Amino acid sequence: MNVELLTKSEVMAISGEEGNFTVVVKKDPRYVDMEKCIACGICAEKCPKKVDDPYNMGVSKRKAAYIKYGQTVPLKYAIDGENCIYFTKGKCRACEKYCPTGAINFHEKEVILPLNVGAVVLAPGFKPFDPTPYENFGYKRVPDVVTGLEYERLLSAGGPCLGHLTMPSTGREPRKIAWIQCVGSRDISRSSNGYCSTVCCMYAMKQALATAEHLSGGKLERTVFYMDIRTQNKEFERYYETAREKGVRFIRSRPHSVDPGHGGTGVQVEYVTEEGKPAVEDFDLLVLSIGMEPAQDVEKLAYLMDCRRDHYGFIATHPFDPAVSSRKGIYVAGAAQAPKAIPRSVTEASAAAAEAARSLSAAKASLTTEKTYPPERDISREPPRVGVFVCACGINISGTVDVNQLADYARNLPGVAFVENNMFTCSTDTQVLMAEKIREHNLNRIVVAACTPRTHEPLFQDTLRECGLNPYLLEMANIRNHNSWVHVGDPEKATVKARDQVRMAVAKAALNAPLEQPRVNVIQQAMVVGGGLAGMSAAINLADQGHQVALVEKSHRLGGVAWRLTETWNGLPVRPYLTELIHKTENHPLIKVYKNARIKTCKGSVGDFTSDVESGGRTRTLRYGAAVFATGAHEHEPREYLYGQDPRIMTHLQFDAEKREHPEGVEKASSVVFIQCVGSREPERPYCSRVCCTHTVHTAVKLKEMNPEMDVYVLNRDMRTYGEREDLYRKARERGVIFIRFTRAEKPRVLQEKGALLVEVQDPILQRPLKLPAEYLVLATAIVPNDINELVDLYKCGLNEDGFLNQAHPKLRPVDMPVDGLFLAGLCNYPKPIDEAISQGKAAAARAGVILSKNIMQLDAIKSYVTEKCDGCALCLDVCPYAAIRMEEHGSNGHTFRRVATDSALCKGCGLCESTCPKEGVLVHGFTLPQLKAQVDAALES
């Protein structure tokens, strides 16, 4: 209601300043009236013009009347003016003729809209790299060479092969598929993209593993040609291990030539093995793992917005303000800022929202609107009077299902008081008529036989509310998506099924009762647990949004692990920023900092938590509506490589301190050796610590700058300088830092010989062992999460196998915890550099702000409830995944009994309790066992 979507629109100009911009938007004609379009698809069916489908990367066709794909938002068709026959040749108008709602409007013109806004968020996305310049990789020249995105479409059930993978050349199933990584990434010879696109290693592996599901079985060989495998994100390293275990072959090589295979089908790939031997191999299909580039619009948009771009053309941001562009009031999210995958894009989108919320906090909620409804009618004493509305959906339903016969049938069902056929039940005028009929016939249960409740239930529920009926008295029979659309050739049986569906819905509706949506009085204050960079960023943003914040820190000072960092990877000193942030936090009028603090209890749930917090010998009771966990991590103390036995062997943070405190000693060193993955990517810690490669190359470059004569060696398993950090890796090589690979099976050995420290390693290129002298040996040790088991028990949230806090969804809800009202940020979630920790902190603040900005939160009514039949057997307690059920003891006159109680704020209505309970002691509103049985019985009645 408070979001307006302007599709087919483009920004033409912007003026003004933070808090008061005027943005001029050009809205191109869609030629389809969005109010009238019901997305039936008849326009596309009748349109005679076929064009390459850009969504399927041109590997299939669509019509000039189209939707981009099935899940398009808003789900409304459009006419592609450039290809439409009417627009190009002056006649046709087939879509106009056949559109059942008269939605086609060829006279629509572009509209110029001036918008007055306080903040702007830029999220224009990226452009997939076009591999045509890599002639040697055969793209467009060899038919069976495709890009990663094209391959994605080939695998998709909605793609040109309907999910059954075939070779473009022959239409046969491929049996041997290869991927070439870093096409258009990490390459300054054929492209100018020196950065790592960060997503391609994972998508190639995902494709390799998913391929088997898209073939009919049998033998399948998958090979990935790579330079470094970069699985640095949460759970990615495990995925890599799985790919290896499942037989994906990884070859560290960059093929130099690709030619058509024998007889013009398949491909022949020539490459040099890691041992330096030439090799030729045939594959059926070759996938080029193309990288990301700034979208073309980015250049124009940044120019219009007067935002600075970086040397690769991505919109520039400051590491300490990761979602803020160079122009005040304009924020940025997603791959327009740097190449990144979904979780970081979503996190940054929330961080950008946090920045906008902070900037606009004075005007908060001044333009939001809320709808009011008449009081609800009491139907408790009325017998069911069911109204059935049968939708024809133009011909979408009526083309297959006999809707008139269906309506006649419905009239004779028990409890049915009124039945009507509608052409389009969802149209605005039908909603008005529906409300009239509800009042006129005193209906108290409504069945709409139409499309899916997943899209249309809210609309019809709203109509019920408008005429004083509880919205949960509605039931839908999905006779379109689950019937007429999928049984096109069988109208008779489809009509029988529709009758059954309506009968089932009527039977259930008769048992529907008015439900009350639980309301929570929100305590509009936040708690932040952990006072490092992420925690402070969250606290300050929440306080700037106007919320009181309690910041709980277990140690005696704020700042966390950032105190031990010298510089960000792009060379900015950390201390000045850190001290400023601490100052801001400690002096913010809305932030109360508790140091040496411990959370002792937690009661309540989303919107209203209560905790006892002990700090400085005193225990206080704090109430809060949401909490952000930012409990941090620390450097692992190694046991290997003679650590602790020789003062010259240090961890990264120790070496940073050494450089700060004894720069002259470090400068004089003639040789420094780094060993990577110390304690990471090992069986006992099978994850990548993510920040160490960048930390190492950053330090290595610094050492070379201090003393170009110094020998600097980096012993690594893969260098994982993702994104623009790749620049540092290249710079390190240019400065003469020597990178030597080792494997987990053949690790370096550290020796003390005659007082000298030596590192022995097998060089894979020279194929002989090397002995490197080390005046300093720096171990890039793992990052391990702080122990928060006590908190996890209190809040009933979860850790992954490595001890990092779990998010609600790894891609789409990256800062929400599975427990409602709890959010996370920083290292406690996974190792990450400063900019990402800050943006996660701000993102968590934005997400918490969604809860805290309202004083009353209305929850969905589909929740579990306890009946008189409960005898306290407690079977349901163990199965509830949300810890929403507790045992209570009741007693009167000396007689006590036990019965469970449910917490509607925690319950998600999944009904595991209902199906576990042997006696209907706990049920879910709207989906009770009697309701489900009524549907089953009705289905089987005929």
Place this chain on the structure above:
Amino acid sequence: MSTSFEPVIIGFLCNWCAYAGGDLAGVGRLQYPPNMRPIRVMCSGMVSPELVLHALKQGADGVMVMG
């Protein structure tokens, strides 16, 4: 004996995945036999063994729990 046996199959579809998948099958016009009677549930875990047995006892030829 009749050769046109038309089984009635009770389908329990999880609102968040299978039911949504059914909706998308519709959007994509993927055709399948009209023998299933869909019942939307909020999680396939909501479907108790008792409910499945009840359906079979009432004469269902098959029960599918999709989630």
